[in-house]
Amino acid sequence: MLTSQRKQRILEQLAVDGQVVSKTLSETFGVSEDTIRRDLRELSAEGLLQRVHGGALPASAAIAPFAERKTLALDSKRAIARRGAALIEPGQVVIIDGGTTTAELVACLPHSLELTVVTHSSSIALALADHPHIEVITIGGRLYKHSLVAVGAAAIEGIAKVRADLFFMGVTGVHCEAGLSTGDYEESCVKRAFASRAAETVVLASAEKINTASRWVIGDVSLVNTLVVERSLEESLTAPFAARGIAIIRA
Template sequence: MLTRQRKQHLLELLKRDGQIVAKLLSEQLGLSEDTIRRDLRELAREGLLQRVHGGALPASPAMAPFAARQGISSDAKPAIGRAAAAMILPGQVVFIDGGTTAVQLVRQLPADLRATVVTHSPSIALELVEHAHVEVIMLGGRLFKHSIVGVGAAAIEAIGRVRADLYFMGVSGLHPEAGITTGDFEEAAVKRALSNAAATTVVLASPEKLNTASPYLIAPLAQVSSIVVNADVDDALLAPYRALGITVTLA
């Protein structure tokens, strides 16, 4: 089997099975593990999969810059935002992450809602400028232009001074084994700090993020209380998350 054919076969298996185990595949194909691992490394460099210990998982398309992500799952995100917005109770202090789905969340907040939103996202803060009854607290830090959010030591220090009721987290990847992941080391640290400072963490998961992984771990799924997903997601895809005791809200 030529290298190109072998790589195409690997991608087809990944799409079919949702993962690749290098040892098992080398036995099935009669190839060395080194050959399989080399192919996986090269495919990972092309952004076609995410390498993990022992094999590979599907790469998340949510690794694209903010502007490009606005066109991904554009039909699903408003519904997810609407369902998430309904979770916020009057008087609560809420962390809201950056990202295109989070923008949809704040656009769905009731006009009469009185609450406090704490965010490291200028995009989220701007969306709330005309919301008369929502107090907005912005966290500082270095602007991570890819996601348009603040990151770094200043952001994490500020987060440590807040105790929130809810945290609506945006992620690049969500996988039953790989946990919740994103594409930047510092951004992962900020998301982890936000989750640790909130009583409840809710993940906003548009369909393309389920069962995918990105390079940097935010936290294991045990950190997550609830996932908000689009209503037409296959129930079999959601079963592993429910089995972990996570509440799945269909939008």
């Protein structure tokens, strides 16, 4: 079997099973584990999968630049955002992460809502500028241009002074075993810091993020209290999260 054919078979199996194991692939194709690891390394470099210890998981499609992600799964993001916005109570302190789904969340907030929003996203802050009853607290730091958010030591220091009711966390991958992940190391640190300062963490997850992984781990799925997904998502995909005690809300 040619290398290209083997790689295609690996991707096909990954699509069906949701993960592949290097040892099993080695036995299936009758090649060494070193050969399989090289295949996975090359496929990872092409962005076609995410390598993990012992094998690989599907790569998240939500790691494209911000402008491209704005149009990805737009209808499902809007439905999920509307359902997420319904979780907010007047008078709360709410952390809103950067991202395209959280941008849709902000668009759902009524102008009559009294709220304090903490964010490290300049685009989220600007979207709330004309809301007369929403106080906006911005967290500063170095601008991470891919997601248009502040990161770094200054951001972490500012976050340490926050005590919030809810945190709407943006992620690129949600996997019951591999955890919550994103495409940038510093961004993962900021998200983890925010989660530690909120009573509850909510993840708004469109279908392309479920059971996928990105390069940098934010933390275990136990960081999440509520997962908001689209109504059509298969029960089999959400059941492992529900078994971990995570509330599943369908939009």
